[in-house]
Amino acid sequence: MATFNVLDSPSSYNIILGRPAINELRAVASTYHQKIKFPVGARVGEVRGDQxxxxxxxxxxxxxxxxxxxxxxxxxxxxxxxxxxxxxxxxxxxxxxxxxxxxxGPGISPLTSEHHLNILPRSHSMKQKKRHFGPEKEKVIDEHVRDLLKAGHIGEIQFLTWLSNVVLVRKSTGKWRMLKNAGATYQCLMNKVFEKKLCRNVEVYVDDILGKSKEVAEFIADLEETLPL
Structure with a gap:
């Protein structure tokens, strides 16, 4: 038995176990494995987290x-x-x-723009088997993954719920491109950032920003407005 304090306060959690409760349960928690184990008679009880x-x-x-x-x-x-x-x-x-x-600076708040994966609520999680792409494509994939890891856009996880193979598309230049589906979200963010300037003195396509002016004399003033010092 444990004594809990009931609070009328908005929270994303239904229950929070403090040190006294964990000690009373003789529980061992692992944030890495997202599990809590504790003795139940002669057996071991286990609570598994869901990523x-x-x-x-x-x-x-x-x-x-x-x-x-x-x-x-x-x-x-x-x-x-x-x-x-x-x-x-x-x-x-x-x-x-x-x-x-x-x-x-602190970056972009998720209230401004946040990427979502549109998955049907009733869909079951799927894990594809690793596909072999051949030496050329494997090298390209490895380079792309290293770049994304270095930039902090992706991270390694230990317990997979969804898993699918990457898709490579050959560009018009002959190089390979690994498909990403966050481009539309990024474009929406850029539209919000330059909302008051679009079609007036700025045009934006993903990460390409074009400054423009009706008159040559107005160009410097437009640039200072778009990129204030």
């Missing part, structure tokens, strides 16, 4: 904090950046030699 729902709760915690802060007229304390929840605000790095301070 999609864990991710959903993870992001919901951010939205709850942001919604609460908005109602109170404050800045949100945390937000989701690159798949991680971080303290909101600028991050300062101090160089060892010249003590130069570099400020890094």
């Amino acid at each position: 999609p729902y864990s991710r959903k709760c993870y992001l919901e915690a951010v939205r709850v904090d942001q919604s609460k802060a908005k109602k109170e007229g404050k800045k949100a304390r945390i937000e989701e950046i690159g798949g991680r929840v971080v303290e909101k605000g600028e991050v300062h790095f101090v160089a060892e030699k010249d003590h130069e301070i570099i400020e890094v």
Whole structure:
């Protein structure tokens, strides 16, 4: 038996186990394996986590904090950046030699733009077997994956719910391109960022930004408006 405090407060979690409860249950928790194990008589009880729902709760915690802060007229304390929840605000790095301070912004809030995979709610998870693409394509895939890992756009997971092979498409230049479906989301984000300038002095296609002016004399002023210092 355990004693719990019942709170009337918005949260993405139904229950939170603190150290006293974990100690009372003699439980061992592993965030890496998303499991909790505890003795039940002569056996071992086990609670397994689910990655999609864990991710959903993870992001919901951010939205709850942001919604609460908005109602109170404050800045949100945390937000989701690159798949991680971080303290909101600028991050300062101090160089060892010249003590130069570099400020890094917090990125794009998921309330502004967020990518979704359109999967039917009743669909069952599928795991495809690894397909062999041949030496040429395997090398291209390896390079693409390394670039995405280095950029922080993807990460390794240990317990797979959905798994499918990548698809390579040959470009007009003869090189291979690995298909990604976040392009439309990125384009929507760019449309929001340049909403007041589109079709007036800016045109945007994904990551290509074109500045334009009706008159030569207006070009510098338009650039300063689009890219303020």
